[in-house]
Amino acid sequence: MKKQIKTGVERKQKKGILYSYAWSMPSLLLIALMVVFPIAYTGYISLTNMNVYHWFDFTIVGLENYWRALFVFDSGFLSALVATIVWTVVNMVLQLIIAYVLSALLNIQKLRLRKVYKTLLMFPWAMPGYVSILLWKTGMFNTQFGLLNQWMEKLGFEAARWLSSDLSAFICCTVVNLWLALPFMIMIMDGAMQSIDRSYEESALLDGANWLQRTRYIIVPAIKPIIAPAVIITVFTTFKQFDVVYLLTQQAGAKTGSGFHTILTYAYENAFITNNYGFSSAISIIIFILLIVFSARFQLREEGDL
């Protein structure tokens, strides 16, 4: 009798498990098709010499593509990787500092029009990203009718080609990226600062702490845990930035001559412009491994208990 009950429960449990799999199946199947399959296929192609000359008759060449990416400096991958790291660090540092200062200013108590300013400052976030980037490209940086060159001419300088050299392209991309990314960061920091108990700051003020000390010992430690997830997400999106660099400088048929690449635009160029699929796939897999290591370190820990 007892045994019968037990098997009944077991059967019910088994049925529950089957149901769970069945209900999750459509979602997992789509993920398998559109996320897992491409990764596996890219891994396979990365071991071959598929390119424009070997479109159908490609053969397995082992780790040659990886060797070329990692140890042949001329291949350009390592310099793109270094550029991407510099890009990420520069962008994150500027973003955090500017967002911090602006949200601190927005949180000054007597500022009445705060809401209006915040709404206006959210516009770059609300606009479709590619539209904004293209507007920057033509509206601001264009050599003939870009606003920057119109101003330069008015001030008596020569018109500049903003996007054509490595350094100025890097700076322009950084400006656009900050423009796009700052609203989100300001929003997060502003929310975090509002959650700080005012009494801490007031008592520090009474104890004679100056602005720097209050920032360092009270505000930063208080907002750090709140903004951490958003900052980590932003580090990832900055590292994986494609649109800004591609649309401003690397568009197929409209390259501006700048050599600044993030690893994603570099991989894209090797796949779709020079059609070096094997090599591009190897780069993709290296990027994937890097990202997995990062996200295992930062994102999974954030999730904590599942």
Place this chain on the structure above:
Amino acid sequence: MNRKKIKERVGLAALNVFFILLCFVTLIPIIYALSVSFNGQNSLLSSDFSFIPKQFTLDNYRQVLFGEEIIAWFGNTVLLAISTVALSLSVAIPAAYCFSRRRFPGRRAILKCLVLLNSFPAILSMFAIYRLLRSFGLINHRIGLILVYTGTMAVFSLWNTKGYFDTIPTEIEEASRIDGADNFQVVTRIVLPLAKPSIVVTALMVLIYVWNEYIYAATFLTGEQNYTLAAGLYALQATEMSGSWPVFAAASVTVSLPVLVIFFLCQKHMTSGLTAGGVKG
């Protein structure tokens, strides 16, 4: 006392001036595009430029709405976006519910794997997906793109809704079960209404993703009449931008308007939805 007050007032005024300037500087690219889009074609290259259009005209908008195929693109985008959102939600919600409420072997491993897999940038999958879709004959087919977009956003949708389901206490469900509700009723009558905020945010994120995605659309769709707005605008700027910057500006404004409206209507949900979700991009 008085002196302190004056000092405070001056500081506050300076702060306000600073923010007004900042907002203006921030909005310059948008204001400029707006002004160009309302401006007569020929006044563009004149040196005495101002932010207020000198020869106000709606010609550029007329050209956008009737000259280009923007209405067809708009229709394509709406169709694509709605189908993708519907498909995304209908696959994500049952899966998220199972992952949130039930315990089955492989659950934790799958969840963790999904986070890691999601870090593979979608753009790098394009070549593999192209080959996959070609073998099914789905290139230049809406269904192909719907599958791609749903698959790309599937991990996000699953995690985001699952995270919210986790916060709904199970006691409510148990109570309704005792009252005789079956599984289906529990989900549709109890859980979904409670999870509305996260479902709205998930739907919005998918919608905005589809609305703004240009590179898959431009690569997988051929023939102008099949384009989405994003692909169309991308093609527009690549082919004829130098000739028609005012038209392009007008097109940009037109395309951005719906997104701006949706964004500011749902602004409150956006931040909480994004930060609560934890997995983005």
